[in-house]
Amino acid sequence: MKVSREFFSRDTLVVAKELLGKILVREFDGKIIKGRIVETEAYIGPIDKACHAYGLKKTPKVEPLYGEPGIAYVYSIYGMYYCFNIITKEKGSPEGVLIRAIEPLEGLNIISENRFKDSYENITKAQKKNLANGPGKLCIAFNINKQNNWEDLIISDSLYVEESQKSYNEKFCDFDIVETTRIGIDYAEEARYFPWRFYIKDNNFISKK
Template identity: 35%
Template sequence: MVLGRAFFAHQWLRERFVRYRDSAGGFTGWVNARFRGCYSTLCHGRAGREIKALRFIIRHRHISIVGQPLSLDFYRRADVVRISQDLLGQYMFTRIGGQGLTGGRIVETEAYAGATDRASHAYGNRRTRRTAVMYEAGGVAYVYLCYGLHALFNIITSVEGIPHAVLIRALEPTHGIPVMLRRRCKARLDRTLTAGPGALTQALGITVRHSGQSLQGNEIWLEKGITIRPKQVVATTRIGVDYAGADAQRLWRFRVRAPCLDQLG
């Protein structure tokens, strides 16, 4: 009964549940139905079932996410490589074009260290109309076209004037999967839905018009996710930067070992 009183005392649990329910447009599927039952158990203080309910919610904790964005302090640290690693496990969401909430957990990133990194668009403090956003304070989006076809989504980090960026390469999809399938013209969920930076932006509805947009807004934002232990992370060289000489050999691509999307079709 003590646990029940604790949950009654913390209204945030109910509020987060309601936020998720409203953002999802109601409940569908066995997971959401069971989550609703577990929530009812917690709120009505049935002590004998509370531990089991709590375990279920922890196991499926991504279901109740949709809260506050990551703070600007998270993005404005000096070490872009560390930020790239810390982004693994965080949630990335979009609400674009009136199609509802879409998003998932970040499972692959690449770090780009600006003026000193030959693989960066800002190497040597190069500044163009397209890359001007890279010199803004961290916490904004940098989106550009690759080969004139695929929009690639980057997060600007560090303080104003330091053009550091992290490319988001892959997500483990958790929210709005039917919408993402439509955007990707796919009939069923498989590992390619949000794997690869071009597929990711297409699934989330991100285009170059979002470049320069704050990640504290209502269209694109990140939220606190789960902690990824170092042994779960694979570090490799970045993709498509052979022109960068010695910088091409830097192990600045980070991937979660065997994320759930690897288990899909």
């Protein structure tokens, strides 16, 4: 079952934590891949110097941050990689959650081909752990790019979030959450110390402890 808009229309920190364990689904070219969300980061524009819309800044690039809860905000970094965020709270309030790491579940060969140009059975154990353990990596693995910017995950059939499913693992919904500081935002002054990164404790597919 798809996650509803009401889920995203709440406090951003709550959404960031409750996205953990949910399933990201990507369909393209008749293929379907799925992964468990295991790490997120919250960004809250009005007070967050790490957010692109800090102080309610408005530019064409950050317009999606002001959109409806549940839409995608995809932007490029270093001119090479993409980061995938989901807008939260309410329209007009620039807040969102960065999906930072995913545990691949279905379509492993497709994910592996996207990342390493090789089948899942041929890649190393280390490569399997590194399939989607970072925002840029997961966008490559799940074929998420600038074309997905503004995509509405509530109505889309190609990119959306599903509720957790215990069928993948008996302990699928039973985990502890680690709350810590975000990564790669040393420029953000006091905001670099905000404990707004969340991940599933002891999960092997997070980007960094």
